[in-house]
Amino acid sequence: MTEDIKVDLELDLRGLRCPLPMVRVSQNITKVPVGGIVRAVTTDAGSLADITSWARTTGNEIIKKEQGDKDIVFFIKRSK
Amino acid sequence: MTDKLQEETRERRKATIFVISGDFEKLFAAFSIAIGAAASNMDVKMFFTFWGLRALKKNVRTGESLFARMLGILEGGDINKANPGKYGFFGLGRWMFKKMIKNKKVAGLAELRRLAIELGVEMYSCDTTMEVMEIPKEKLIDEVADTVGVGWLIEQAQQSDFTYSF
Numbered sequence: 001m002t003e004d005i006k007v008d009l010e011l012d013l014r015g016l017r018c019p020l021p022m023v024r025v026s027q028n029i030t031k032v033p034v035g036g037i038v039r040a041v042t043t044d045a046g047s048l049a050d051i052t053s054w055a056r057t058t059g060n061e062i063i064k065k066e067q068g069d070k071d072i073v074f075f076i077k078r079s080k
Numbered sequence: 081m082t083d084k085l086q087e088e089t090r091e092r093r094k095a096t097i098f099v100i101s102g103d104f105e106k107l108f109a110a111f112s113i114a115i116g117a118a119a120s121n122m123d124v125k126m127f128f129t130f131w132g133l134r135a136l137k138k139n140v141r142t143g144e145s146l147f148a149r150m151l152g153i154l155e156g157g158d159i160n161k162a163n164p165g166k167y168g169f170f171g172l173g174r175w176m177f178k179k180m181i182k183n184k185k186v187a188g189l190a191e192l193r194r195l196a197i198e199l200g201v202e203m204y205s206c207d208t209t210m211e212v213m214e215i216p217k218e219k220l221i222d223e224v225a226d227t228v229g230v231g232w233l234i235e236q237a238q239q240s241d242f243t244y245s246f
Contacts, residue, residue, distance in 0.1 A: 017186045019116045023195065026119035050116075057120040 005064065005075050008036035014043045014071065021047040022054040029060060029078050037063070038076045048072050093122045096236045098245035102131030102155070103165035104177060104189065106246040111135075111192035113244060118199035122241070126196075127233050129206035132246070133213065135159050135193065136205055136220045148214035155213075159189050197223050204228045 013021045021042045064075040095117040143152035167173040202225045
């Protein structure tokens with residue numbers, strides 16, 4: 001696991017289905033300061049594309065993605 | 081134009097969603113897309129007409145005249161009574177769908193609507209169909225922003241980055 005990225009907020013979104021994972025990310029991103037990092041863990045396969053697109057449309061940045069057996073881990077930087 | 085510049089020179093993006101159906105899967109898709117757009121920083125407006133009004137109805141009887149009362153009985157109940165467009169089987173399909181959705185931890189219709197409201201999605205009802213079907217404003221949920229018509233819808237559609245209809 002990556003330990004060198006400083007995470008400001010952890011989001012456990014495992015078990016949630018579309019469209020909830022991206023909605024929870026969008027609702028929680030403002031809880032970290034601009035430049036802060038949210039680490040979100042999902043299990044919904046569609047969230048891989050969804051959260052990636054969400055970041056593009058909202059101008060936030062995914063600095064790292066990790067895909068395990070079940071879990072998908074996003075490190076999302078709040079850009080504005 | 082760079083993304084940043086484009087963003088600065090443009091106001092928030094807009095989406096308009098037109099809902100004429102009261103079918104479970106269409107309402108499900110309409111609310112999911114509304115929520116997704118709102119979460120993507122868009123201003124979202126939903127317009128409900130005909131059977132789509134079910135999505136805004138309180139769980140109360142509607143209709144004064146004979147035909148409207150009959151319709152009120154046949155179309156009884158609120159958003160939780162939305163039947164799937166296929167395999168309705170007099171409520172069996174609805175029951176089965178709800179169970180399947182719950183088992184997979186997918187949000188139900190009422191939850192999706194609540195989330196949409198929470199995210200600032202605005203909901204509008206169609207004036208003329210409310211009149212015809214005798215569903216007065218008081219029988220719709222309090223969150224309905226306004227009762228409007230086609231002129232309003234055209235204006236919203238013109239200003240929108242996308243419109244969907246269900």
